[in-house]
Amino acid sequence: MTRKDLKALLIIAAAIAVFPWAFGGNQYFISLLVFLGLNAITTMGLSLLMGYAGQISLGHAAFLGIGAYASGILTTKYGLHPLAAFLAGIILSAGVAVLVGKPTLRLKGHYMAVATLGFGEIVFVAFNELSFLTGGPSGLSNIPPLSFGGRAIEGIPFLYLVWGMVFLILAFSLNVINSRVGRALRAVHGSELAANAMGVDAARYKLKVFVLSAVYASMAGSLYAHFLAFISPNAFSLMFSILLLMMVVIGGSETIWGAVVGAGILTLLPEYLRILEDFEILVYGAILLAVLLFMPQGILEGVRRLLGKRKGQGT
Amino acid sequence: MSGEILVISGLEKSFGGLRAISDLDLAVQPGKIQAVIGPNGAGKTTLFNLIAGLFPPTRGDFHFAGKKLNGRKPHEIARMGVSRTFQNVELFARMTALENVMLGRHGRLRAGIFQAGLRLSGMRREERECRERAFEELGFMGLAEKAALDALSLPLGEQKLLEIARALATEPKLLLLDEPAAGLNPRDTARLSETILRIRERGITILLVEHDMNLVMEISDVVSVLNCGRKIAEGPPREIQRNPEVIAAYLGEEGNGAPA
Numbered sequence: 328m329t330r331k332d333l334k335a336l337l338i339i340a341a342a343i344a345v346f347p348w349a350f351g352g353n354q355y356f357i358s359l360l361v362f363l364g365l366n367a368i369t370t371m372g373l374s375l376l377m378g379y380a381g382q383i384s385l386g387h388a389a390f391l392g393i394g395a396y397a398s399g400i401l402t403t404k405y406g407l408h409p410l411a412a413f414l415a416g417i418i419l420s421a422g423v424a425v426l427v428g429k430p431t432l433r434l435k436g437h438y439m440a441v442a443t444l445g446f447g448e449i450v451f452v453a454f455n456e457l458s459f460l461t462g463g464p465s466g467l468s469n470i471p472p473l474s475f476g477g478r479a480i481e482g483i484p485f486l487y488l489v490w491g492m493v494f495l496i497l498a499f500s501l502n503v504i505n506s507r508v509g510r511a512l513r514a515v516h517g518s519e520l521a522a523n524a525m526g527v528d529a530a531r532y533k534l535k536v537f538v539l540s541a542v543y544a545s546m547a548g549s550l551y552a553h554f555l556a557f558i559s560p561n562a563f564s565l566m567f568s569i570l571l572l573m574m575v576v577i578g579g580s581e582t583i584w585g586a587v588v589g590a591g592i593l594t595l596l597p598e599y600l601r602i603l604e605d606f607e608i609l610v611y612g613a614i615l616l617a618v619l620l621f622m623p624q625g626i627l628e629g630v631r632r633l634l635g636k637r638k639g640q641g642t
Numbered sequence: 643m644s645g646e647i648l649v650i651s652g653l654e655k656s657f658g659g660l661r662a663i664s665d666l667d668l669a670v671q672p673g674k675i676q677a678v679i680g681p682n683g684a685g686k687t688t689l690f691n692l693i694a695g696l697f698p699p700t701r702g703d704f705h706f707a708g709k710k711l712n713g714r715k716p717h718e719i720a721r722m723g724v725s726r727t728f729q730n731v732e733l734f735a736r737m738t739a740l741e742n743v744m745l746g747r748h749g750r751l752r753a754g755i756f757q758a759g760l761r762l763s764g765m766r767r768e769e770r771e772c773r774e775r776a777f778e779e780l781g782f783m784g785l786a787e788k789a790a791l792d793a794l795s796l797p798l799g800e801q802k803l804l805e806i807a808r809a810l811a812t813e814p815k816l817l818l819l820d821e822p823a824a825g826l827n828p829r830d831t832a833r834l835s836e837t838i839l840r841i842r843e844r845g846i847t848i849l850l851v852e853h854d855m856n857l858v859m860e861i862s863d864v865v866s867v868l869n870c871g872r873k874i875a876e877g878p879p880r881e882i883q884r885n886p887e888v889i890a891a892y893l894g895e896e897g898n899g900a901p902a
Contacts, residue, residue: 328761499759506758506769507751510737514745517734523716524694524726526749526812535755581736 328501335584336494343490347483357486361554363594364489368547370574370586371500372540377572378580379504380536381516382432383440385568386447390541392454392563393420394548399467399558400460409473413549420545421538428537432530447568454560466559473553489550493587496543500583512536573611577618579625588627647672647816647847648693653702655688655871662688663871666702670816670864675838675848677858679882680868681891686851687729689868690818693849694726695719707815721749725814727805729821729851733793739804740789743776746811776811783807783837799830803837816847823854835861859883867891 328336343360350356369391376382397416401407407415431442454461461467472479473488480488503509514522515529522529552558570593578589593611600607622629648670655663663685670676678686692699695716704711711719725746734742751772753765780786783803788796793804802822809817819838823831835857842848852858858865859879867875867882869891875882882888 502761503755503759506765507748507753507772508755508758510741510745511748513737513741514734514748517737518732520696521728521732521734522745524720524728524732525746525808526717526720527745528715528717539755 328498328505332501332584336497340490340494343486347486352483354482357482358554359595359598361486361489363591364486364493365547365551365554366571366574366590366594367493367587368496368550369544369571370578370590371496371583372543373571373575374580374583374586375500375503375512375536376540377575378582378585379509379512379516380533382533382537383436383572384443384537384540385440385565385572386427386443386445386450387540387544387571388563388565388567389447389450390420390424390544391548391551391567392450392558392560393423394545395552395558395563396454396461396467396548397545398549398552399470402471403467403469404460409471409549409553410475413473413546416545416549417542420541424538424541425534428534432533432537444565444568447565451560451564454563461560464560466557468557470552470556470558472556473550485554489554492546492550496546497583497587504583508532508535573615577615577626579622579627579629581624582627585625585627589625592626645672646670647707648849649703649705650689650693651703651705653689653692653704654700655685655692655697656700661871663692663699666868666871666873668866668873670847670849672815672847673842673845674863675842675850675861676864676866677850677852677862678866678868679852679855679858683870684868685871686868687820690726690820690849690851693719693724693818717749720812723813723815724818725809725812725816726818727802727809727820727822729824731798731801731805733801733805733808735794737793738790739785739793739796740773740776740780742793742804743779743807743811744772746779746808747772747775749812779807779811780804782810782840784833799826799833802826802830802834806837806841810841810846814846816849817841819848819850819852821851821853823852823857831857 346360347357369387373384373387376384394416397419398409398412401412401415402409427443427446431439431446434442455464472481473485474480511522511527511532514525514527515532519529574589574593575586576589577592578587579585597607600610603610618626618629646669650666650668653663653666654661666689678689680686691697693704693711695711695714695718698712706722706724709722734745737745751768753768757765777786777789780789783806785800785804785807788800793801796804806819806822822834822838826834831854838848838850838861850858850862862879864876865879865882866873867888874891875885875888
């Protein structure tokens with residue numbers, strides 16, 4: 328993590344910290360910020376996978392779902408402590424990621440996209456059909472809130488918890504990027520041939536980052552389940568995988584910060600596009616198109632360049 | 643002799659019906675510069691890719707420093723001390739010149755995802771040393787002031803030198819250079835030949851595929867000539883230049899490509 332990263336992180340942390348007071352703990356804004364944080368956790372993993380390692384996944388909502396259902400099922404049906412269920416979700420997601428990643432990461436580009444899409448659909452069907460565990464299409468309800476030492480964590484403390492996780496994962500990811508591992512990931516993206524010839528086990532690194540991104544998603548999924556107390560398969564459909572991907576691309580897949588910005592834009596935007604109803608999707612499409620055409624490196628980098636240009640003209 | 647660093651015996655490689663290399667024996671002495679020359683399609687790059695483990699040979703064995711290379715993956719062979727450059731430069735985009743060279747030290751570093759993510763002290767020290775070593779290699783190639791530039795923004799001549807710096811950062815015993823002079827102007831080529839000699843002074847063995855005959859004859863200790871996947875001659879540059887079979891092979895294909 329560089330000093331600039333730390334500064335940006337502290338500013339956002341301060342904003343989140345004072346937010347509940349500024350808005351008087353408005354439940355609507357709190358849940359909006361919670362969703363933003365959860366999406367950011369997932370997209371940071373996707374950014375490592377896509378932006379850095381150059382591997383595409385159209386099935387990441389499945390890992391969110393695995394985390395969410397692990398937490399939901401283990402706490403409601405087996406009476407496990409939420410923390411234990413949280414860890415179980417991570418282990419399960421990592422295991423599934425290894426099984427899925429091994430064969431699919433051999434594929435390139437579109438083929439990998441289609442393979443992960445298939446995986447996402449299989450998991451989606453499983454959530455629907457394994458009714459005795461998942462409650463089927465009507466979902467799983469009465470999931471208890473997250474708790475520490477018998478105290479339930481809800482409302483503002485939960486918001487802080489989520490954003491605490493966001494910052495930890497952000498710092499962790501930024502550190503990974505500026506290291507041997509991050510260089511290896513970028514090298515695999517740049518030229519797998521040369522990476523291998525320089526002693527990088529490209530296949531292993533692709534698998535590692537796939538598992539890491541699955542773990543991030545699983546953590547977000549578990550928190551999501553505890554926050555809403557209710558989950559159903561629809562939240563983890565292909566549509567959401569695509570939305571996650573759009574967040575990464577719109578924010579800018581080449582930096583971790585871009586993933587956070589993208590998560591912010593596509594989490595908040597729908598709230599302001601409600602009036603458009605069914606035409607909402609058109610606006611998404613237009614934004615995606617505009618970003619790809621005019622700011623192919625994402626909104627964050629695009630805005631940064633615009634500002635830099637203006638500054639350059641001023642002096 | 644038993645001191646060879648690389649021994650290739652009975653090598654054969656077919657791609658479908660095309661036999662790219664047949665019955666090739668090649669031995670490389672440590673601390674020497676050995677060139678592999680031959681007309682286009684003679685099997686030179688195939689030979690390099692076979693040594694580097696990109697694909698398995700149809701027949702034949704590779705021994706590097708006494709250990710068998712067959713069946714090992716490219717990254718394992720790299721970590722044993724065989725490094726290479728590419729005919730078409732394969733630098734990493736979106737990485738600076740320094741980062742490209744630091745990547746070369748990948749196999750010498752240990753930090754995994756968790757040490758890196760948590761920035762443990764061992765990882766920080768390792769990273770600092772890696773940066774210093776990478777700077778040294780850039781300096782050795784005369785690229786120190788380019789460290790912070792995007793690798794792909796450098797002119798071709800410097801990109802080729804940067805690739806060599808990256809390969810040297812792996813601390814190889816054997817360096818495979820695949821047409822390092824291709825596309826270079828005479829001044830860059832002169833700089834390259836001087837650099838290759840300095841690499842030999844570091845005790846690194848060099849196996850060189852090259853079409854620039856002036857360069858090959860000037861710096862090589864041994865020249866091996868391939869034609870149609872077979873070795874037709876081997877010896878010091880002076881002998882090779884006079885070898886009638888070599889001259890025929892070159893003149894038969896392209897008159898102006900004859901060993902000068």
